[in-house]
Amino acid sequence: MVQPAATGHVPVMAERTIDLLAPALAEGGTYVDCTLGLGGHAEAVLATCPRARLVGIDRDPDALAIARQRLAPFGDRVALYEAVYDEITEVLAEDGTPQVQAILADLGLSSMQIDRRERGFSYAADAPLDMRMSPGAGRTAADVLNTASAAELTRILRVYGEERFADRIARRVVLEREAEPYVTSARLVATIDAAIPAAARHAGGHPAKRTFQALRIEVNGELAALEGLLPAALDALAPGGRFAVLAYHSLEDRLVKRSFGAATTDTAPRGLPVVPPEHRARFVALTRGAERPSDAEAQVNPRAASARLRAVERREGQR
Template identity: 45%
Template sequence: MKYFHQPVMLEEVIEGLNVRPGGVYVDCTLGGAGHSEAILKIINESVTGGQLVALDQDPAAISAAEKRLAPYKDRVLLVKANFATVADVLNELGIEEVDGFLFDLGTSSHQLDNPARGFSYQHDAPLDMRMDPGQPLTAGDLVNSLSEEELADIIKDYGEERWASRIASFIRAERKVQPIETTGQLVEIIKKAIPASARRQGPHPAKRTFQALRIAVNRELEILESAVSSAVQALRPGGRICVITFHSLEDRIIKDLYRRLASPCKCPREFPVCVCGGRKTLRIITSRPVVPSKEELESNPRARSAKLRVAEKV
């Protein structure tokens, strides 16, 4: 299956990163390499210097990018790694300062459209959802091994699903009869658990539960703040960081982190001057998140929940 992912807010990202010829940039979420290719085109305008480091934990993304980015092979380093290890990757490469970091969170179109990966509730497939197929834990493992209470917490906290407890109860009852091994099985359980009146409105009834399991399997929220913090530390003064989120939990983490790094003082408000010694690390460029244009949404409906936040190292 051809690896394709339409890059979200491509022009806005390039502008947000303030990409310049000869700069050093890190794409922490390579995906279909659309953002990486656009960055490389500008980097390549410099006769000397300039480099892009691109990370992805999905070997299919690395393999496809090797072909797509072949014209820039002297300027790009592709690394199979989770962005949680970005500090280690840069250390191993001997890169001390970076001009810009990009995090484009969530799943790629290739992962969603490939039934074998088990991300989609639209296809019947093994209940997998691993972004890195080499990791041991699958969504099926969680569904069949966690307690009812643990499942309910994951579905409620990560999926913001109001019927989380009822879905978890139905899952527990079903797995007593037989293991839950496919996405199709899970979708039918969710449909039975959610009352018909609630299923008639809003998104697909399985959307929130599938989102929650994907986040849990890949530890997406656990690693996000520390990874972005590591990236900020590696930015050179004036360097930019761009983060694209696709749901409220991710966006809240990035919004709060940016604010803390832009206003690190922890002194009580009544203090006339700062005595805690906190130092400002970031300047927030986007006071409100940038969202896709109407034209982009018409051509790429999957971008509808995307939000871009940009900050600059001071």
């Protein structure tokens, strides 16, 4: 049983993730945690696989500092890097480990980012509209809200938030910012509440949820980074290596499903009695579709409720 850390952080679907990754690390090797966060999954994998070492990647220096302290008991089995996960190829080159045995990407926000009010990710408390996973780097959510055109805001909310009232919210934001620029989350929540029909405010969760998700994805370039990570991570796996991804919304999961589907499909024309080795799929699926957390886990750890887990394994002898 994986226990929460002193911070209260409970890694999502940790036991199932270990079940999927541990066989690739039975003889040792390198495990890459692309989204180290507070180090919950990494700690569990290192404890379960005593011959494995960790390459931990995170763009958030605050998270890295906490993870470094948490993982200190594992000594020189741990190497941590401040980077975005689509930079995995460069990180592994710097580490001197071009091929690895296991990779995990636990997408979305870390517990720390959600819980620290000043980071501006939560719509539940009034806070600066920041939302940057790398503090101090790039545009904030306030910058996006105060400079993007109504058409661009509509696109962001519709594509990244799947918000059906994207146009109404965008036009309201542009109107409101003429009087005063957006600075904190409470005002944005009030704008969203005023923009959408009353009947829709109490359906499908908090009315600001999709807008905040869309702004976070835009600010951090999350989908573009994921599109870069998936092929790079697959290429970094040694034969027999395994790659698991935890996604939390349909946009992420759709990209993972498409990438894993292509990787596990033979390229030979249909109808051939025998698939030539050069046309065999490089990977096999380890999960049937996307696995979901149990009801018991979702009750104990509400942040696990939307998780979708997929994993693949690189075939022996396949490059």
